[in-house]
Amino acid sequence: MIKIIGSLLILFSSTAIGLLLARRYRDRPREIRQWRSALQSIEAEIVYGRVPVDQLADDLSRQMPVPLSDFFTLLKELLDGQDLPLQDAWIRAVHQFWTRTSMKQPEKEIILQFGSTLGAEDAENQQRHIQLALAHLAREESDARQAQKSNEKMMRSLGVLTGVLIVLLFL
């Protein structure tokens, strides 16, 4: 009896680990896609509305889906609450936000690079920087999709199979 409960427990936890790992592969392209749409609305607001960054952050924190909305809430808090210059606030917000997401280093670099140009140029150059960041993100997204395709299923079944293997070994 105890054996059965124990083996079920092992099987359950290894399956859960597998699903968690698989989720990271599934979420990454989705989150990159969110960033891309955020950058696109930043572009529209800058080019057509000339909306200042603090207001942009406020708008996006309400428009964007979770988890990305958290980033803009964070940015706004750092800008308004702590009165940090935009560049510092951006870097800090990115560092804090990245630990909560499934995204990896390359996207982080792109976003950091983008932040260093935000607000420092006229609208035309700003648009160019956004386009550049968008292109980079598109590439990362397709990479992430490929990784998802090849790894997501594998991780899921690997979890279950590892569980089965351990159970069989202990029996």
Place this chain on the structure above:
Amino acid sequence: MKQILPYLPEAFQQIIFRMPEHDREMLEEIRLRTERPLELIVSGKRWKPSEGTELPIFHREQARQLLQKISKYSLYTLEEELKRGFVTIQGGHRIGLAGRVLTEHGHVLRLRDVTFFNIRLAKQKIGAALPLVPYLYNRFRWYNTLLIGAPQTGKTTMLRDLARLVSEGMPERYIQSRKTAIVDERSEIAGCVNGVPQNRLGSRTDVMDACPKAEGMMMMIRSMSPEVLIVDEIGGKADTDALFEALNAGVSVIATAHGFTFEQLAQRPSIRPLVDARLFDRYVILSRRSYVEQTGCRLTILDQSGRKMSATEGIWQ
């Protein structure tokens, strides 16, 4: 003052904070030049700190930060302002900018390296135009008026207060409030931030902010049916044409122009037709007078044909 201080570097804030109360109230300009010491203009003169203290130097990095702060870290919001060379901030204060200019086809594209700043503190002097009212209002209408003065004589201050008087009216003197339209090319009269006036202008005032005067006047007449139209610094040929149009449309116009005397102004080719056609009913000449530690203003009022009617002097606190 509270609105200005957060923009300045810490050391500069300290200096202004430690100024004698009296001087601080009379502060007119804060001038910042890259790699040069801070300059403060108090009552039209350069302010000297007490013995032993030096005014801090304004560094290149601080210049960059100041510009970023002015734009709220969004430089692209200042494109138009960088072309015009000044920014109006909360409270109606104006920051004049100079530095390296980028040009395209011989026209100014925008300022790139902004290295000189001149922060002009806006001080609305409520009641500055009161002595003028008896000369400018008669039989339920405001006369077409031209205010003439050299720079820094308080033309705009006077015009702003007139705008307020026109739109608020003066019930105690049986002066009705009027629909007022201001064409504010240099954002100086209303001091608009995002289209909302920062100065007290009465509740019946419409403002066309940052709009070229000639076009703005026509737009206002067509769309907002003003009773009194207020314009700053007329001078160009196009302005004159628009003024003819406005005056013929039955709108009262109160305007200002640069000049020292009426005679000198009447010689200017763009103003002359207006004077000849007797379109203005009153001319007000402003000149700056210095009293002991205070600046005042002398007003001379001329009638339609340039004859002197009266002169008054006042001290501004």
